[in-house]
Amino acid sequence: MSEYTSTDAALSRDEMAKLVAADIPAGAFVNLGIGQPTNVSNFLTTEQGVTLHTENGMLGMGPVATGEDIDGELINAGKIPVTELPGASYFHHADSFAMMRGGHLDVCVLGAFQVSQEGDLANWHTGAPGAIPAVGGAMDLAIGAKQTWVMMGLFTKAGESKLVEELSYPVTGLGCVSRIYTESAIFVIDQSGVTVRSTHGITFEELAERLPIELIRGA
Amino acid sequence: MAPRIATSAAEAVSGIHDGSTVLIGGFGNAGQPMELIDALMDCGATDLTVVNNNAGQADAGLALLIKERRVKKVICSFPRQSDSWHFDEAYRAGEIELELVPQGNLAERIRAAGAGIGGFFTPTGYGTMLAEGKETRVIDGKGYVLETPISADFAIIKAQRADTLGNLVYRKTARNFGPIMATAAKKSIVQVSEIVAAGELDPENVITPGIFVDTLVTIGGTK
Structure with a gap:
């Protein structure tokens, strides 16, 4: 873990994705969730040698397919046509989720509605009356990988913190999130609590004031 | 016994009766047996329980079965889409x-049915509303939910x-x-773009052994 740092400006989405990509260990097997996390793949370097997993049944997923490379039978979990890289493999759904549940993936990056200070994740269902629930692989992804990282905006439109003491949205997985990347700060969650690794466009003191949980300033 | 080779999708699904539980392959449109679903639509079977990752897209396939109220229950992970x-x-x-059902639990429940697991x-779903009412257990300090097989x-x-012996490649x-659903049903009906003579598939590359396949039908084109 790098030293505590701060920047004057909040992070853009690309900057967040770039930081996540830089933190992924070389040679890792990684699943990038739908939405913001997908953007991380644009910042992974060839030297990192990261292998991407898509839970519909492929390792070695390449970039989004364009033009003649579009093949309806080669899609990612977001149902977008993608490409295969040399050394790719295909497998059925039970194997794909065994890979995940069995702890064989190193990192999974997901979006979130809320994360609690204990690392509980809410990202599958708003719980709103009348909302049709759909879970997909969210619960498997949350608890399956060796490390689960979240990318999200730190505050709701109403300005409330999405890093909370206890979830108010329905749970996706308990105690599973170990890092959170937001535009305002990057957090690490472990037994010692929630540590702020960096702040962006906000000071540690201002952050501590706005969040409803106790924060540890990174060394 | 070698599988029956049907001459049409209609013939292939002709045994599907009212009240059947039907596993339908596919994730999005990839691997969706569209012609067999259309034939199921035409054969008139109703009161179906359908197991699929989704609950139909747009105005085709499973979506039409649901539109016509031929499906009484859907077991899936992701019904809500644009x-x-x-x-x-x-x-x-x-x-x-x-x-x-969470997607991995859905897959494993189907696999369990085919593998004779009770x-x-x-761990998937533990502590969530999808585990409500289900038996749970803590094993080596970690919470787990009891899930049961989905047979069809x-x-x-x-x-x-x-x-011709029903060995499949995807x-x-x-x-x-596809491979897990083929194992979990009493009768597996498979549409393929081509049926070759036994011996023409490299046995090392067979993904679904023919023992799991009951009916084959050729439908032109793979995409």
Whole structure:
């Protein structure tokens, strides 16, 4: 873990994705969730040698397919046509989720509605009356990988913190999130609590004031 | 016994009767046995329980079965999509039952049925509303939920190629649920783009052994 740092400006989405990509260990097997996390793949370097997993049944997923490379039978979990890289493999759904549940993936990056200070994740269902629930692989992804990282905006439109003491949205997985990347700060969650690794466009003191949980300033 | 080779999709699904539980392969459109679903639509069977990752997209396949209220229950992981309007309408009208299952648990429940497993403890879903009412257990300090197998009367799936003994190979991510669904149904009906003579598929490359396949039908084109 790098030293505590701060920047004057909040992070853009690309900057967040770039930081996540830089933190992924070389040679890792990684699943990038739908939405913001997908953007991380644009910042992974060839030297990192990261292998991407898509839970519909492929390792070695390449970039989004364009033009003649579009093949309806080669899609990612977001149902977008993608490409295969040399050394790719295909497998059925039970194997794909065994890979995940069995702890064989190193990192999974997901979006979130809320994360609690204990690392509980809410990202599958708003719980709103009348909302049709759909879970997909969210619960498997949350608890399956060796490390689960979240990318999200730190505050709701109403300005409330999405890093909370206890979830108010329905749970996706308990105690599973170990890092959170937001535009305002990057957090690490472990037994010692929630540590702020960096702040962006906000000071540690201002952050501590706005969040409803106790924060540890990174060394 | 070697599988029956049907001459049409209609003939292939002709045994599917009212009240059947049907596993339907596919993730999105990849691997979706569209022609078999259309034939199921035409054969008139109703009161179906359908197991699929989704609950139909746009105005095709499973979505049409739901539109015509031929499906009483859907067991799936991701019903709500931008183009799942037929499911959404049936669900909001209270005219279809939904059993929502996390995707990996769905796959493992199907696999368990095919493998003769009576149930399994999975960490996925522990502590969530999808585990409510289910038996849980803490094993070595970690919470697990008891999930039960999903077996079915029929599976309708799509593979790329078969031999006359029912051995199957698939293509890219269209494989998805096919291999496990083939194992979990009393009768597995498979559409392929080509049926070759036994011996023409490399045995090392067979993904679904023919023992799991009951009916084959050739449908032109793989995409």
